[in-house]
Amino acid sequence: MTELTGGPSLPQERRVVTAIPGPKSLELQARRTAVVAAGVGSTLPVFTTRAGGGVIEDVDGNSLIDFGSGIAVTSVGNSAEAVVRRATAQLADFTHTCFMVTPYEGYVAVCEQLAELTPGDHAKKSALFNSGAEAVENAVKIARAHTKRQAVVVFDHGYHGRTNLTMALTAKNMPYKHGFGPFAPEVYRVPVAYGYRWPTGPENCGPEAAAQAIDQITKQVGADNVAAIVIEPVLGEGGFIEPAKGFLPRIAQFAKDNGIVFVADEIQSGFCRTGQWFACEDEGVVPDLITTAKGIAGGLPLAAVTGRAEIMDAAHPGGLGGTYGGNPVACAAALGAIETMRELDLNAKAKRIEEVMKGRLTAMQEKFPVIGDIRGRGAMIAIELVKDPATKEPDAASAAALAKACHAEGLLVLTCGTYGNVLRFLPPLVIGEDLLNEGLDIIEAAFAGL
Structure with missing residues (x-):
């Protein structure tokens, strides 16, 4: 049985012996x-x-x-037995070769797990990166390569990262964007179904917000110009907003009807965090691409873009990657984290x-x-x-x-x-x-x- 406590020497009790901080x-x-x-x-x-x-x-x-889990990272604990065991064994073998130079099995094994666990029974492929922001940025690159379009649609209260493009995708100015512009162009923001604050009440929020968002996309951007719609199935930094029922399926259907890549940003909500492997499963939404990070590897830096094989293959060879992307120790940790999620x-x-x-x-x-x-x-x-x-x-x-x-x-x-x-x-x-x-x-x- 996988050890829950990160080792028997760490008592599972609150203990305050000094002022905090001491x-x-x-x-x-x-x-x-x-x-x-x-x-x-x-x-x-x-x-x-x-x-x-x-x-x-x-x-x-x-x-x-x-009650923080390193911002939803250590879902399996900070020192889960399977994560420590697998990462330690990999450390002893080699720490790095760069998958783009000489590959290794761990990267492939993580991609196999992602193909199995993510929603939908279509053929899937993945690419591995270091951080959530990197995953979102690459999802946009892939969507643009596939559609030959440029515009990206995001939502009020959304958060997607701290790189230049993902700051543009993020809604909140302070502390994420203030003073750091100019930002990447061709990013358009539309309303989200925030039930608690919807003017006509939460019961009307889903269909009304979807209609507003689609109307804005159609009139202000043009559906034929949109490469990707990117949304968190539960909005994280924006306030743990669950889009009102019906909103996500309607937006996903609009994307499908117009040849737009629907990207679910599951970086904070993925890997059992919401009681399902991925939050978009709650309403049966099957994204074209799904971005993951945080909970994927038990605390080691790893991220992924997983999606429909034909979309993932749109980027030319050499167009995706990064020196550390899919680091072998992080991949080993991810396999340990997924093992723990399943076992427990x-x-x-x-x-x-x-x-x-x-x-x-x-x-x-x-x-x-x-x-x-x-x-x-x-x-x-x-x-x-x-x-x-x-x-x-x-x-x-x-x-x-x-x-x-x-x-x-x-x-x-x-x-x-x-x-x-x-x-x-x-x-x-x-x-x-x-x-x-x-x-x-x-x-x-x-x-x-x-």
């Missing part, structure tokens, strides 16, 4: 400030020594409950996390009117905070205060959202239910202390 972390933070660029932020400046299961241990001996049925585990979290959070919403909306699926859950439930005015200050209060008690949580007013919860899928409930106790106490 004195040793503060010393390291001073060293960091002297040599690390100020533009590289940190949610919580505690310096990690060990991590696994549902906890992160710092240099001061504190053990924090992890982490889709079922994600659904149980959703059941526990939504039950507790719904009870909190009845007591604390600052909680305007609870949303998400699996272990990708968020609460949107508002100053007044009637006006839905965003309350970013409360989100920041709650995160700070949780951090002080030894619970790592993250914020997000276009308005900065969303608390998002991304616990490792292997977290113990006792830790999950203890974390929710801390969140409830933080609301009571607002």
Whole structure:
């Protein structure tokens, strides 16, 4: 049986023995400030020594409950046995040859797994990269090569990365885009089905938002000019927005009808995070291309574009790749992560996390009117905070205060959202239910202390 805790020597318990951050972390933070660029932020400046299961241990001996998973990366834990075993064995054999120079089996094996796991029974191929942004950028390249068109359509509240093209695709200015332009051209943004904030209510949101988006694409861009439509099936940094039912299938059908490549950006939502292998499966959407990263390799840098073989083969030989893309150690880790997901049925585990979290959070919403909306699926859950439930005015200050209060008690949580007013919860899928409930106790106490 795969070990959940990252080793028996790492107790699965919260332990707060100093102020957070503690004195040793503060010393390291001073060293960091002297040599690390100020533009590289940190949610919580505690310096990690060990991590696994549902906890992160710092240099001061504190053990924090992890509701962040390194931003949805360590879904199988920070030191899953199969990931460590396979990566260690690969390290001993060789660290790099460059797949574009002399290939190796691990890259092929990962592509075989992706062909099997991603939605649809059509012939599929993949190309491997280093990061989510790189995967999205290459998906656009492939779509342009296939369609011989240039325009790319994206959505309000979307996030796709920090490269020049993916900053253009991303909706939020601060901190992702501010001061970094000019950006890549031929990018067009249309409305998304944000049910909680839709003017005529969530029940009308899906069809109305789809009609608006399609109308804008048709009139302002021209469907015949669009190479790709790129969307997150659950929008991540934009606030864990689940597009209202019917929206994604309608947009996918519009793409199909007009020869447009439909790209599902599953970088944050993929690999069991939402209780399915991929979030687009919820409404039976089969994308032409799917981008993955984050949870794919248990913490090692790996990303992929997977899709219809005829589309993936549109790029000329040598047109895709990169020195480190599909690094052999990262590929070994990915095979270990997928092994763990299968062995432990982490889709079922994600659904149980959703059941526990939504039950507790719904009870909190009845007591604390600052909680305007609870949303998400699996272990990708968020609460949107508002100053007044009637006006839905965003309350970013409360989100920041709650995160700070949780951090002080030894619970790592993250914020997000276009308005900065969303608390998002991304616990490792292997977290113990006792830790999950203890974390929710801390969140409830933080609301009571607002």
